[in-house]
Amino acid sequence: MRIIGSAEADHLLTWTAVTEAIREAHRLPQAEIGDMLLSRDGRSLLNRGAWIEGLGIALKSVTVYPDNPRRDPPLPSVQGGMLLFDEDSGAPTALVDGILVTKWKTAGDSVLGARLLARPDSRRLLICGAGTVARTLIPAYGELFPDLEQIILWNRSTDKAEALAAECAGNVIPVTVATELAEAVAAADIVSTATLSKEPFLKGEWLSPGAHVDLIGAFRPDMREADDTLLQRAELFVDSRRTTFGHIGEIQIPLDAGTITAEDVLGDLHDLCAGTAGRSSPDAITAYKNGGGAHLDLMVGALIRRLVEAGDSRG
Template sequence: MRRNRVFAGQSTGARAAATNSNRVFQLYNNSIFQGVDLVRNVHPETRITGHSEGNVVTKTAQIGPEDLAGKVSWTAIADAIEAGHRLPRARLGDQFLTRGPDTLLSRAAWIDGLGFGVKSMSRIAANRALGKPSVQGAMTVFDDLTGRPLAFVDGPLVTYWKTAGDSVLGARILARPDSRRLLILGAGVVAESLAHAYRDIFPALADIAIWNRSPAAAAELAARLAGQHIPARPAPDLAAAVAQADIIASATATVEPVLRGDWLRPGTHVDLIGAFTAEMREADDTLLQKARLFVDCRETVLHDIGELKIPLASGAIRESDVLGDLYDLTAGMPGRTGPRDITVFKNGGGAHLDLMTAHHLIRAAGLPVSLSDPEDRK
């Protein structure tokens, strides 16, 4: 498996890593991460915790955004996720608990050769009124051979890097490499991360259009990105923007489709991120029927997320129309067969992606990721 290390101050890629990592730190400080109020829950005085392993007390590190400033890039995250898909297919398990309006979601994955991990995220509805974060969480990563906890990684931090990293890996495989025009639907934190991630993976992008149901929100995000030397502008007319785009990345909370297949021109790549429940979808039937369809993981997308579950149930598409997932694509399955293909990638997430991402973040923080790896015993 490839290992990726990024050091600030040594190359253009490293400088981009510093910009991306520092932006994550700013998002935490501004308390806008993932659209909810969050606080940094890793404090310097409690960064190392002890646990017993036989008669020996070992230490488990806690990793937050301040540990990664200047050490992570979107290219490195995409590389880590790609490398993770060359390992045996992950075993997955989810658990969802509720107590009135409060929830706890735990997602686990085990990947032979990489390790296993659990990301647990709580949502406590009353916290907002108390001035406390309503969403909090952490991911525990375990050594593959010994089962020892290697690190506790801030949950929202893993989600941040995982979500856009998943999308740009799909685009790196499926989009035309000469793509110059990107359209982003949405104006939240995910949309902003997508602008940075796509610019890192596709440095030739010369135009990034931002559309949102709130034109003011789109204009605000475009202005913020422009202030960071990213060629962004608001797009008031969605149909016109779709017709001009080489890549479309949609990160909305819509239930009814907002993207119509009749608007697309040949050669477009569509990255669908927003839908995550059985009722949500962003693209209409026509778009899916015109495209070569791919997902990040069949197990997490086909029957749980409305983006494909709804058209599968209606007969608009069949399971055989979904040509493959990231495991297939990284194994050499043909994605784009020509410059006029329309390709669709549904980003559905999953604990295996969290684990691949967290594993890279641990290594980027300068910590060993495996007791059995000779490199990590040095």
């Protein structure tokens, strides 16, 4: 069994390759998936399994410890690993660094959703959050949206946003910091949220016509980033109904309250990749809930293994 770490594989990946791998895999039969989530004192253990006919089998197990970056020395907030299995024999073929898979899967999922829903002439991106995911969104959106002219960061702790912006001082697309969230949202073509918020902070009334909202952060049943107005005002999409309905507060809380119905979710990545769902007009507001899932981990993990093995064959 091959063990693949970040140092061996990270440099082999591009956001274009990752999004194309996810898009192509959504043309295969739908995955069988299963999740187990354990939480205690704000810390979580996520176990996610997937089987995609023609691609393989995977099981990813990761911990989410939000306080880890404040340790001395700091540790990643997300840690773990993913096992890949051969579909024919059931034999384990690779153990891939979970941080590597999560990094490319999470941002790749969102930026693919944006490519399929956001206006292609989008110029201004607002990222809410200044942590690990926000850091990866900057190059991901930069590569897939070459017409971007400005990336704006907002975070409840302005110091963290300013520190991340300083890290990006040499970025081709200028990275700046906003202190007034409502003004930044109104001026943005794309709004991407990557926070650990439990209460909605992004208001639908702030959005301008034609905006796209990329909702990443809320991954537990008790978490939300967008308010009811946003979900009612937007044309709503998810990466997978099976990993969002009944699992993620961003969707399930308003479903339970009757704020939205299941029919208000107009499509998922299978529909978007097939071209059977999408933005209705240039002025429509679209929202995409990134719920993740082991099927996406498998898609990215299989790509990582292929790239590493291709490098081996080249010597």
